[in-house]
Amino acid sequence: MKNRDKALARLKETLETNGLRMTQQRIEVYLAVAASGCHPCVSEVHEMVRENLPTVSLDTVYRTLWKLSELGLVAPVSSSGDRVRFDAYMRRHHHFVCARCGAVYDFDSPSLDEIRIPEEAWSLGCVWNSHMELRGICLGCCNEGGGTEEGHAEG
Template identity: 45%
Template sequence: MGPDTQTQDLQNRMNHVRNVLRESGLKLTHQRLEILNEVCKADDHPDAETIYRSVRERMPTVSLDTVYRTLWLLLDLGLINALGPSRERVRFDANTEVHHHFVCRKCGVIHDFTSPELDGVQIPEAIRDLGQGEKMHIEVRGLCRDCLKDKASDC
């Protein structure tokens, strides 16, 4: 995927967001577009603070509160994902394609991966009793390559 394709994708995506916001009766603010833009550009599951710093480079007056509010909003609208188990702070993920996460239990790094096997996993019938299932989150936890290397050199 070349840079032109990426630019194209980003533009399509921004258009999609404009539509979703309009349909939901929400305002299309400069801040919201900039924040979404930064989340999309990042491919490393940034946290709110990191996004704030990036956005501030172009919009020096943006407030951290707005970044948080906007991220939760985008999340509620299904335009981005959130992840981040246990000790980590919440991290955001602009990748809304079907994919899964590998989380290192030592350093906390999160890598996306795709897996046709996992994509096929269906929400089980059994949860009917508990409520209405909407989506599955599948996560593999373990040790990433770097931490495995560190572990080996500890001996």
């Protein structure tokens, strides 16, 4: 099953289960984020979606992304100082956030993937998924102008 088909099936199932409608706009927005190799911001998603749906409004993209987020189909990505960006988490991965430029890097880690959700968390609500968030200075910024000296111990 191709990723696109998998994504569509997931979208359909989730919308149905929640009594929501499957619209072309929702399809295109979701596919845009799911197919994206990075973390697109709203206007980037808007541009992508407009290729197939030229009349789609920016507000629709906002509304759709937040609705997909509520449904767990996409999630806003931690970044530093940048407008909100989204990730469809089509595959398990973790994030490294640069404190300086705000870039968010994906990385894989089989060892981190093995970690169970601890009991303590379940008292807070229904947990859908987890990933590890790292924070520091990316290589680009390190090489650029002397990395910022970290003033914060293990967080």
